[in-house]
Amino acid sequence: MAVQKLTIAKALNDSLRKALETDPKVLIMGEDVGKLGGVFRITDGLQKDFGEERVIDTPLAESGIVGTAIGLALRGYRPVVEIQFDGFVFPAYDQIVTQLAKMHARSLGTIKMPVVIRIPYAGGIGAVEHHSESPETLFAHVPGLKVVSPSNANDAYWMLQQAILSDDPVIFFEPKRRYWDKGEVDVEAIPDALHGSRVARTGTDITLAAYGPMVKVCLEAAAAAAEEGKSVEVVDLRSMSPVDFDGIQASVEKTRRLVVVHEAPVFLGVGSEIAARITERCFYHLEAPVLRVGGYHAPYPPARLEDEYLPGLDRVLDAVDRSLAY
Amino acid sequence: MAVQKLTIAKALNDSLRKALETDPKVLIMGEDVGKLGGVFRITDGLQKDFGEERVIDTPLAESGIVGTAIGLALRGYRPVVEIQFDGFVFPAYDQIVTQLAKMHARSLGTIKMPVVIRIPYAGGIGAVEHHSESPETLFAHVPGLKVVSPSNANDAYWMLQQAILSDDPVIFFEPKRRYWDKGEVDVEAIPDALHGSRVARTGTDITLAAYGPMVKVCLEAAAAAAEEGKSVEVVDLRSMSPVDFDGIQASVEKTRRLVVVHEAPVFLGVGSEIAARITERCFYHLEAPVLRVGGYHAPYPPARLEDEYLPGLDRVLDAVDRSLAY
Amino acid sequence: MTVESTAARKPRRSSGAKRPAGAASAAKAGKAAAAATAQTHVAEPQFVQLLTPEGDRVEVADNPDIAEFAPFVADITTDDLRGLYRDMVMTRRFDGEATALQRQGELGLWASLLGQEAAQIGSGRALRDDDYVFPTYREHGVAWCRGVDPTNLLGMFRGVNHGGWDPTTNNFHLYTIVIGSQTLHATGYAMGVAKDGADSAVIAYFGDGASSQGDVAEAFTFSAVYNSPVVFFCQNNQWAISEPTERQMRVPLYQRAQGFGFPGVRVDGNDVLACLAVTRWALERARRGEGPTLVEAFTYRMGAHTTSDDPTKYRRDEETAAWEAKDPILRLKAHLVATGGADEAYFQELEAESEILGKRVREVVRSMPDPDTMAIFENVYADGHALVDEERAQFAAYLASFEGGE
């Protein structure tokens, strides 16, 4: 059956299974990805079916995981690495930034680095410190990396397929609080381009641009705004490197107003680049400055404060109102 | 003698010496900072005069250097860490981002982290890979860190004094290609605030905002533009976290045009945040979108290409012209 | 000039024969490798033990290898033993209470120390007040020894803070979640102790999984090079979430120290007396200026990794059952009973006391207030930051816009 209703978690699991089946060079690596199936069960059952040589429980050392994945890629493998939580990617940051991202250029194109790094990210699950962060800027700023994040099950399935097929390193951010959200997955459809945006809802008065976990919030905000007679377009960016500026521009040329929403701190968040570039592209179109809603310049707070910290319906609508007030 | 003509390198050396003299808790740590005095000789002579217990040659391990500096800070010391080159800070990135930056908040304010991390950064010296990078975004985006960069000898002296006195962790970016530029240092003057900007040249037609190595380029561009009858104001930002938006705003409200210049890649460079925020603050003042001149979305190139990669006089003037053309 | 470990001498794939060719046999090779790995798991390890699982004292005459350590508990009286017992019982009670509170939704998460009481109380009681402790996230028993109010540990698991105690009050650092990081902090702190000319010592806790992190190796290097007064105390509880120690190491961890130039000792981590003795010994070395020591406490995580974990996915009940027989509390109880060190009245009294602790923990947690919203912006910086000020003001205005409005 081509179309199934799946959670994002299951869609990712199916996607990994498909990749393991299709290409013997695909490997899964990470902490607890084997018997346990990962702390979020995204790799559930894969070691059982594909063996310890292809679904590899690694020592507890992120630099080691990414560093050996690079070596495996040099040997012709296509490792799909799982980092257990957003806050634990930093021990691997050196390998990612100085080696993985640069190897292709360093080798004048002779070496390819088909490595996917899956990172469950962002907040909303009431977790302890280091388990709720949104570090996408720290990867999107780095030339040589590609950075994407699906917001729904179909994208989860397909974008992961495409990331694994890509000959470039892809940082694949999974919106962990949406893992259990269900959506239709068409495993036979021709998917959208990995780095293109998608209009998730059409509207005429203002554009909301978001990715990953915030797309749902923006869709809810658009629905709420509709009740007040405001027509909000929602663009699901899907890719943070590259960003589909043409897609955003097309929407903004129509609506003339833009609010970017993400969980990451606003200061130097992906929204800053979008604001800067869209302002440059649409200087005479914009009726209001591009506004941004995001995290604050503070460490991700204790769980009991995360609802206040995270952009929610009210804060998005507040920004919509402020933009429309111009 | 209060006013001396010093190179930036010597000003930094004097500043470290002063700090070691003034506060017995100040320590210098890093690779080759002892007998060698650092590869740029910024710590020259300090181990000889203050001993191995205060000027510490460390094992070759950046995570270890910053991690032990954190421990020393917990014990009441004020470590000033040297990272040998920009490209080698990444092994320490985990300690900086997950520990150093968050310790104060994690402890509800009971712990202070007076650690300075000095990083010679940016290009222009014809070096091999990893020796010419501008990773400031990767620190400025992180709540809990402060990020500064002097552009001249007087600031080098004073900003380092202030950074060492600060109870917060400060990433201190030193523009390595300017190390040998001379300037007047007044060791008795009351210095500017560490995080305030400085108008380096006044003008009325357009504002250039820059920091560190690019201030000189902007001043040269301003001089060249003056010959063509354009009055360019140059703002030396000095601090990238926090950014002195009030200072930039004041200038832009006057000139109505802004170009931000840095060596770091434009995409999610500090300029993106400045463009986004100044556009928001000065939406009705700006005659042109904020333009940015910076590095490309490509690994820092081999030395023979760096002159093309780096923003130089021509590229800055080109942006000035493009802005004025609006 | 050649150093070879026994394990390394054993060929890990079939020796002599070529490896299976082609990817098809990869799965087979994987199984073989796994089997070979399992062999290295030391079922009956050699370690310092002073109290058998049955509660009998091991004498130096029984095992000369303990001669170096036994003197370090020669001063321990029956009263002291009761104290250690009480610490373990209270800790376990607290821990059980926290687990229950998590199930009731009062805590978001709990990392239980069940089974590791002896390792924590034994090492924790070896410390002097002026020593400094760097825990992981599981050192509730050590916190207890340091005099940290146990309810203070719960804030971060409830989600009201990231660390609810002042580390300087009890020289007990905040819990560190990023695996291995704290070993470097401990090393740096110990470098500072030495610089100060103090004779305090520092102890860094970490797990078997953590031993794989580069930071831990760097901590070994720095402490060796600077000869810092630090004890690296690894609780090898056999598991890093779902991964057995074979996924982290090929030979027993305590051996790693030698290659960095300092001693390593394996101790029965379920024997509180042995843990006390070995930790005292290691701390004394540190105080005397002899530098770092690695202590591997061989113990077992009786429960799940955390309340979010489901160990049935990856480990067998028999294993857990086997370790139950080595329970650290039962063993000391057996000893106290057999030697007449404590009677039924004592145990009942303790039961009552732990009941009171449990009640207090429940009450304190349930009444723990949520932090003020504006706390988001507090303590980001010690000296202030313009952006934080701006965002705080904007947020306050935003919140105010709802008041009295609509």
Add this chain to the structure above:
Amino acid sequence: MTVESTAARKPRRSSGAKRPAGAASAAKAGKAAAAATAQTHVAEPQFVQLLTPEGDRVEVADNPDIAEFAPFVADITTDDLRGLYRDMVMTRRFDGEATALQRQGELGLWASLLGQEAAQIGSGRALRDDDYVFPTYREHGVAWCRGVDPTNLLGMFRGVNHGGWDPTTNNFHLYTIVIGSQTLHATGYAMGVAKDGADSAVIAYFGDGASSQGDVAEAFTFSAVYNSPVVFFCQNNQWAISEPTERQMRVPLYQRAQGFGFPGVRVDGNDVLACLAVTRWALERARRGEGPTLVEAFTYRMGAHTTSDDPTKYRRDEETAAWEAKDPILRLKAHLVATGGADEAYFQELEAESEILGKRVREVVRSMPDPDTMAIFENVYADGHALVDEERAQFAAYLASFEGGE
């Protein structure tokens, strides 16, 4: 159950006595610590040596410890010896030429291997074509053995590229500048070799300084856990820029392997024959499926760290002079002369040959073109990237705006 190194047994500060109190005596304590550290520096290390500095063969009868390794060069003929000698001479000549070219401004930087020829040629010649090499930035001799055209090494030092050879052609990876990183790449590659069922081996080069990096320890852990066919080849050249090995380690490095569960060997790094034997032995272990090995080649960096460095700031001339007496090339020459393995004609021929190499290197470098400006945007991604495309187009337009303009 206890492992103690000899060094660790020696108290590092005055044993028994308390540390000096107060910060005032910190400097004194520092000096004492430094002195203690210096003691551990092994002046006359025990290592595998097959050829003395005077050029005499060491026989197993002289030193039974070499029995395990000597058979690995039993097949070496006089012709082979001449080949090794030629490799070292050509490598040194190339290296000297590069240093000269740097002084003339043709290269931006050069990292000389002067003094390390035996370690590199000995290990490099132990490799099979299908083995894979992960070098640092100094393995010019190994590159030579792999058949990489030496002039290709110069591009990155001239600043025309970041690595001017196709690593897959000669199974010789690009130079890695970030210290220690490549040891993990080697480990991963070796994991892949094992998965493929191949009997190739992998060798990772690194320095004494690099041994402090966490990545190297993680490489040890991964290779031990997965039993990967990798040889970790450390050229301990006594210095990491200005820091002597005492700033990196407290006991000889080769001992570190044992604590990770695999063998470590120290070899005379200035003895090309011993390096060949020990590397062959280690590679054989890898091929047989016995997993990783650590080889510490005890050698010396005769020159500066790089052409940017000034070693007079930190090391004494006597030290360098002492090592000159152990020169790897002179020693093999003495042996060849003494055994009649080569005559003056041979040496003259070689001199002429190296002259030709020198000339070619000069010519190639001087005519090495600068890269095209647009190369900035090439090979950032394999599959393209919209932003790079946009920036490339903008830059091209910008450049075009100057042409014919103004």
